[in-house]
Amino acid sequence: MRRTRLTDAECPISRCLDVLGDWWSLLILRDALDGATRFDQFERNLGIAPNMLIRRLHGLVADGLLQRRQYQQRPPRHEYLLTERGRDVQPVIIALGEWGDRHRGREQRSLQLVDRETGAVVDPVLVDRGTGRRFDEIDVGYVAGPAASDALKARFAELAAGPEEAAARRG
Amino acid sequence: MRRTRLTDAECPISRCLDVLGDWWSLLILRDALDGATRFDQFERNLGIAPNMLIRRLHGLVADGLLQRRQYQQRPPRHEYLLTERGRDVQPVIIALGEWGDRHRGREQRSLQLVDRETGAVVDPVLVDRGTGRRFDEIDVGYVAGPAASDALKARFAELAAGPEEAAARRG
Numbered sequence: 001m002r003r004t005r006l007t008d009a010e011c012p013i014s015r016c017l018d019v020l021g022d023w024w025s026l027l028i029l030r031d032a033l034d035g036a037t038r039f040d041q042f043e044r045n046l047g048i049a050p051n052m053l054i055r056r057l058h059g060l061v062a063d064g065l066l067q068r069r070q071y072q073q074r075p076p077r078h079e080y081l082l083t084e085r086g087r088d089v090q091p092v093i094i095a096l097g098e099w100g101d102r103h104r105g106r107e108q109r110s111l112q113l114v115d116r117e118t119g120a121v122v123d124p125v126l127v128d129r130g131t132g133r134r135f136d137e138i139d140v141g142y143v144a145g146p147a148a149s150d151a152l153k154a155r156f157a158e159l160a161a162g163p164e165e166a167a168a169r170r171g
Numbered sequence: 172m173r174r175t176r177l178t179d180a181e182c183p184i185s186r187c188l189d190v191l192g193d194w195w196s197l198l199i200l201r202d203a204l205d206g207a208t209r210f211d212q213f214e215r216n217l218g219i220a221p222n223m224l225i226r227r228l229h230g231l232v233a234d235g236l237l238q239r240r241q242y243q244q245r246p247p248r249h250e251y252l253l254t255e256r257g258r259d260v261q262p263v264i265i266a267l268g269e270w271g272d273r274h275r276g277r278e279q280r281s282l283q284l285v286d287r288e289t290g291a292v293v294d295p296v297l298v299d300r301g302t303g304r305r306f307d308e309i310d311v312g313y314v315a316g317p318a319a320s321d322a323l324k325a326r327f328a329e330l331a332a333g334p335e336e337a338a339a340r341r342g
Contacts, residue, residue: 010281012271013201013264023188030184034313035330045326088270091297091306093184095266097313099259100183110181110323112316115299115309122299122311126262128286129294132303135262138286140293142205142268145283152281155216159206 010152024048024056026096029065029082029089037079065089094124181323195219195227197267200236200253200260208250236260265295 024046031045043053057080060066065086071079094113101109106121113122126135144153195217202216214224228251231237236257242250265284272280277292284293297306315324 011201012268012275012280012282014198015271017194017197017267026188027185030182034327041330088273090311091266092263092270094297094306094311095262096188097183099263100186102259104183107317109183109316110319111183111313113311114314115304116312117310122304122306122309123301124297124306124311125300126265126295127298127303129296129305131293132298133286133293134300135265135293135295138293139288140261140265140284140295141287142282143285145280146278148281156205159212 010147010149022056024052025060025065026089026093028053028056028060029086030093032066032080032082032086033090033093037081039078039080042080060086095126098124181318181320193227195223196231196236197260197264199224199227199231200257201264203237203251203253203257204261204264208252210249210251213251231257266297269295 027046028042031042036042036045039050039053039057042048042057043050046053048056057066057068061068061080064083066080067083068078068080071077097111097113101111106112113124114120115122127133128135128138142156144156148156198217199213202213207213207216210221210224210228213219213228214221217224219227228237228239232239232251235254237251238254239249239251242248268282268284272282277283284295285291286293298304299306299309313327315327319327
């Protein structure tokens with residue numbers, strides 16, 4: 001079921017893709033963030049086959065993104081609630097949604113992101129927590145961090161040097 | 172090759188997942204954002220089979236996320252450059268990376284997000300563009316927007332009402 005890790009386990013993006021597993025899992029989390037908790041709510045909204053859905057739900061429980069809770073005894077019925085780790089996926093969902101809707105005016109949008117308390121429409125943008133500078137106004141990118149392996153450091157050094165130099169260095 | 176749309180075309184998240192296609196495409200875009208442009212750079216870093224890679228690259232060109240440009244005449248060689256639409260995927264990559272690294276201290280990180288001009292480490296957080304309020308301090312969520320279909324409006328009304336009421340309403 002679970003595919004092998006796609007790339008280096010050092011990359012937090014790969015790690016994350018490995019855990020989220022596939023688009024179905026992400027769409028289940030999207031529905032959970034919208035307030036869905038029960039099997040039939042996920043099933044109707046996603047149009048997913050029941051056996052596929054149950055497998056994904058169990059996978060998300062095993063990975064600690066959802067927790068399964070019995071809400072009725074006879075007959076036994078369970079609901080699926082987001083864990084803190086599951087709720088932490090919200091920025092990913094929002095970033096995906098923003099990209100999907102980027103070139104639509106507000107009037108053309110089927111979904112709208114709001115402050116649930118006030119109902120005010122919010123417009124998400126990534127900023128630096130410390131300085132408040134907007135990422136669409138500065139040039140941000142990844143570099144090798146303190147725990148990077150030599151291979152990862154070499155990769156970023158090569159990318160920084162540009163393709164010609166890298167090819168020359170490899171001979 | 173391309174799977175059918177997973178769910179309602181109204182959802183910007185589904186639309187986005189449909190275009191990004193699969194994890195490989197997202198990892199190619201991650202590498203492109205890191206500065207990779209050439210076939211062998213993607214191939215070595217991803218450890219992907221050449222025929223798989225070429226298919227994904229062509230898909231990303233067809234979807235307008237990469238553009239293919241000849242950089243050498245004899246023998247003909249091409250590179251793949253991010254379009255503006257491709258660069259717009261960066262917040263998704265950053266959100267995925269943050270989720271993957273959320274519980275690691277800075278010293279444990281293999282990758283570090285920096286302001287490329289100053290080298291300063293930046294710490295991404297989503298805020299509302301208008302008010303600057305941090306999304307981790309307010310309760311944000313999706314509601315039906317101005318262009319929502321009746322079906323989508325009904326779905327959100329049902330989720331807002333809670334599962335018991337919804338089941339009762341359906342009989």
